[in-house]
Amino acid sequence: MHIAIAGNIGSGKTTLSGLLAKHYGWEAHYEEVDENPYLADFYEDMKRWSFNLQVYFLNSRFSQIVKIRQQTDKTVVQDRTIYEDAYIFATNLYDMGLMSERDFNNYLSLFELMTSLIQPPDLLIYLRASVPTLVRQIELRGRPYEAGIRLDYLKRLNERYEGWMMKYTGSNLLTVNVDDTDFIKDPMALSSIFDKVDAKLHGLF
Numbered sequence: 500m501h502i503a504i505a506g507n508i509g510s511g512k513t514t515l516s517g518l519l520a521k522h523y524g525w526e527a528h529y530e531e532v533d534e535n536p537y538l539a540d541f542y543e544d545m546k547r548w549s550f551n552l553q554v555y556f557l558n559s560r561f562s563q564i565v566k567i568r569q570q571t572d573k574t575v576v577q578d579r580t581i582y583e584d585a586y587i588f589a590t591n592l593y594d595m596g597l598m599s600e601r602d603f604n605n606y607l608s609l610f611e612l613m614t615s616l617i618q619p620p621d622l623l624i625y626l627r628a629s630v631p632t633l634v635r636q637i638e639l640r641g642r643p644y645e646a647g648i649r650l651d652y653l654k655r656l657n658e659r660y661e662g663w664m665m666k667y668t669g670s671n672l673l674t675v676n677v678d679d680t681d682f683i684k685d686p687m688a689l690s691s692i693f694d695k696v697d698a699k700l701h702g703l704f
């Protein structure tokens with residue numbers, strides 16, 4: 500089974516993936532941030548590196564999904580989906596004039612080919628967080644290249660997330676409001692997430 504966690508930068512996907520994996524005995528597949536050859540350059544100069552970074556993420560996310568679907572005996576939790584790369588990040592870069600039209604069209608045609616070959620996750624957990632919460636969590640983890648992320652960039656991404664979620668029909672969807680659910684510090688909040696996940700999973704069998 501394939502469980503995926505969606506959410507803006509700093510919404511807590513990696514942390515929740517780890518907590519779910521521990522609780523349910525699932526395997527967590529993370530984005531390898533330290534191995535990403537473009538991310539730091541991208542944050543320095545988005546226009547120059549946007550296409551390179553998006554193609555890198557597309558490839559990495561597609562490879563993850565192929566592996567997940569091959570491991571039929573396991574449940575895997577993935578932090579961030581291929582759909583967010585395209586519908587949230589790449590589209591936003593194009594809209595901001597940080598990716599050219601021909602690069603964006605080229606990217607989208609590759610994305611459409613790839614997604615025609617895969618299935619959406621069996622359960623999608625969306626972590627909804629306001630910009631102040633995102634900023635606080637990004638500052639807490641202190642990745643140097645994320646220090647310059649602008650508020651309007653986070654705000655635009657959040658708007659895209661909300662639009663995407665309103666139309667999402669791909670699979671079972673569970674939304675967690677991160678602003679009022681501190682699943683890191685509050686065991687009751689975490690256990691309430693587990694209850695909701697249980698209820699969703701129940702419907703899948």
Ligand SMILES: Nc1ncnc2c1ncn2[C@@H]1O[C@H](COP(=O)(O)OP(=O)(O)OP(=O)(O)O)[C@@H](O)[C@H]1O
Nearest residue numbers: 507508509510511512513514530532556584588645
């Ligand atoms: N398609 C993409 N386009 C641009 N930046 C991306 C894309 N996918 C991921 N990133 C960036 O890569 C970095 C690493 O992502 P990572 O999953 O570690 O953290 P995150 O998105 O901040 O998640 P969380 O804090 O919820 O675990 C972040 O700065 C994120 O915004």
